[in-house]
Amino acid sequence: DAGITQSPRHKVTETGTPVTLRCHQTENHRYMYWYRQDPGHGLRLIHYSYGVKDTDKGEVSDGYSVSRSKTEDFLLTLESATSSQTSVYFCAISPSGDGQPQHFGDGTRLSIL
Amino acid sequence: QQQVKQSPQSLIVQKGGISIINCAYENTAFDYFPWYQQFPGKGPALLIAIRPDVSEKKEGRFTISFNKSAKQFSLHIMDSQPGDSATYFCAASMRNTDKLIFGTGTRLQVFP
Numbered sequence: 001d002a003g004i005t006q007s008p009r010h011k012v013t014e015t016g017t018p019v020t021l022r023c024h025q026t027e028n029h030r031y032m033y034w035y036r037q038d039p040g041h042g043l044r045l046i047h048y049s050y051g052v053k054d055t056d057k058g059e060v061s062d063g064y065s066v067s068r069s070k071t072e073d074f075l076l077t078l079e080s081a082t083s084s085q086t087s088v089y090f091c092a093i094s095p096s097g098d099g100q101p102q103h104f105g106d107g108t109r110l111s112i113l
Numbered sequence: 114q115q116q117v118k119q120s121p122q123s124l125i126v127q128k129g130g131i132s133i134i135n136c137a138y139e140n141t142a143f144d145y146f147p148w149y150q151q152f153p154g155k156g157p158a159l160l161i162a163i164r165p166d167v168s169e170k171k172e173g174r175f176t177i178s179f180n181k182s183a184k185q186f187s188l189h190i191m192d193s194q195p196g197d198s199a200t201y202f203c204a205a206s207m208r209n210t211d212k213l214i215f216g217t218g219t220r221l222q223v224f225p
Contacts, residue, residue, distance in 0.1 A: 004156075031211060042119075042202055042215035043157065050211060058212065059115075090156050094211075101147065102213060104156030 003027050004105035006091050012111045019078040021108050023091030025071075031094040032074040033102060034058075034066060036087040043090065049074055081112045115140060117205050119216030126223050132190040134219045136203035139184065143205040147213070148177065148188050151200045160201070161188070193223045 003026030013019055023032060031050055035043040045058030047066040055066050063085060065077045078085055088109050092102040118137045126132045147162035163170045163177040170177045176189040190197055203216040
């Protein structure tokens with residue numbers, strides 16, 4: 001398995017609180033991605049990074065921010081969590097963009113009450 | 114135009130049978146079409162992928178058929194096994210972009 005660790009694996013929090021999810025990789029891959037997975041929607045890209053301090057928005061970026069200060073770590077932050085952000089969040093990595101295979105972590109199940 | 118439409122939503126197949134999952138797209142700029150397999154509690158894992166310069170790609174019991182003119186591609190699982198029971202996602206991306214567009218998934222159940 002690709003060396004991807006997501007933490008925490010499960011989290012329950014309340015509406016309005018800040019939440020940070022962490023993705024850590026040991027593959028030294030340049031690209032890192034955050035997706036959310038919801039029934040009936042498949043996986044939708046939130047944000048991605050193509051290098052340290054280089055990030056861009058995906059299709060569902062509203063309410064989320066990201067940071068990448070080191071190659072191995074990509075953080076996803078919900079500044080003020082809402083119930084609509086209850087989801088399973090997946091991190092993925094890729095050696096390069098342009099259709100290269102993406103390898104996924106095992107996800108973080110986030111519940112916002 | 115960015116959508117990838119996947120069907121069926123769920124599929125039940127008997128052991129030894131053929132499982133077929135279909136996807137369709139509109140954007141002719143898509144040029145990379147992977148399929149992912151996901152087991153409960155796990156992240157999606159790349160199963161097989163194809164580019165539009167070929168009409169078929171086979172890896173073991175898994176085959177992608179690609180119809181460029183119809184803008185459709187499908188996954189065929191031959192001799193389906195209970196261990197193949199999982200959710201399958203098709204996806205697509207464009208050259209020089211870093212973004213995969215996923216279908217909505219197909220839950221496959223293979224009964225012995």
